[in-house]
Amino acid sequence: xxxxxxxxxxxxxxxxxxxxxxxxxxxxxxxxxxxxxxxxxxxxxxxxxxxxxxxxxxxxxxxxxxxxxxxxxxxxxxxxxxxxxxxxxxxxxxxxxxxxxxxxxxxxxxxxxx
Amino acid sequence: xxxxxxxxxxxxxxxxxxxxxxxxxxxxxxxxxxxxxxxxxxxxxxxxxxxxxxxxxxxxxxxxxxxxxxxxxxxxxxxxxxxxxxxxxxxxxxxxxxxxxxxxxxxxxxxxx
Numbered sequence: 001x002x003x004x005x006x007x008x009x010x011x012x013x014x015x016x017x018x019x020x021x022x023x024x025x026x027x028x029x030x031x032x033x034x035x036x037x038x039x040x041x042x043x044x045x046x047x048x049x050x051x052x053x054x055x056x057x058x059x060x061x062x063x064x065x066x067x068x069x070x071x072x073x074x075x076x077x078x079x080x081x082x083x084x085x086x087x088x089x090x091x092x093x094x095x096x097x098x099x100x101x102x103x104x105x106x107x108x109x110x111x112x113x114x
Numbered sequence: 115x116x117x118x119x120x121x122x123x124x125x126x127x128x129x130x131x132x133x134x135x136x137x138x139x140x141x142x143x144x145x146x147x148x149x150x151x152x153x154x155x156x157x158x159x160x161x162x163x164x165x166x167x168x169x170x171x172x173x174x175x176x177x178x179x180x181x182x183x184x185x186x187x188x189x190x191x192x193x194x195x196x197x198x199x200x201x202x203x204x205x206x207x208x209x210x211x212x213x214x215x216x217x218x219x220x221x222x223x224x225x226x227x
Binding site: 042045046049090092104105106107 | 145157159208218223
């Protein structure tokens with residue numbers, strides 16, 4: 001079993017839809033949770049960065065972390081064709097050294113249709 | 115957050131040769147990370163580069179194949195040695211900043227022919 005599980009998709013939605021992307025994980029030591037967006041032929045771009053459980057909102061994006069269920073989500077409201085990309089969840093523990101290494105999900109490929 | 119400049123952005127190389135990828139950060143960071151992203155896959159950590167000490171390699175990656183330099187707190191290089199077509203991937207450097215999470219460079223797209 002992978003430490004981080006993410007549905008690879010592909011996921012296609014019409015413009016304006018609400019998109020829900022999810023990851024589950026097994027390592028209870030994870031404390032930092034991130035969502036990255038990666039366009040084709042580009043490096044990952046950090047979208048959301050949260051610590052421990054709770055919600056965080058930034059514009060059309062909302063990140064949720066439920067540590068009791070080991071489940072994280074990214075919601076995209078009013079999705080746009082420019083949101084079409086691969087979305088990667090990533091997480092790490094606290095402390096120094098190897099505890100802070102990122103563990104990535106496999107990525108979900110999203111297409112928003114105009 | 116940090117700004118990372120990575121070069122080259124892409125290269126096509128002959129098998130058996132070596133390529134050195136450079137990563138420059140606009141602020142001093144303790145740890146720099148090198149990742150590989152094979153086609154259609156997620157990111158895999160190759161090694162962690164600390165200034166003033168040997169890099170720490172992950173399982174499946176060795177120093178002879180992926181030597182790393184870290185001469186100061188803003189710069190690192192990764193060399194892909196004795197390349198084969200299986201090394202064709204995107205190579206990415208990354209740093210972690212307090213309160214900003216991990217930032218990635220734009221990547222080096224390597225094709226080995």
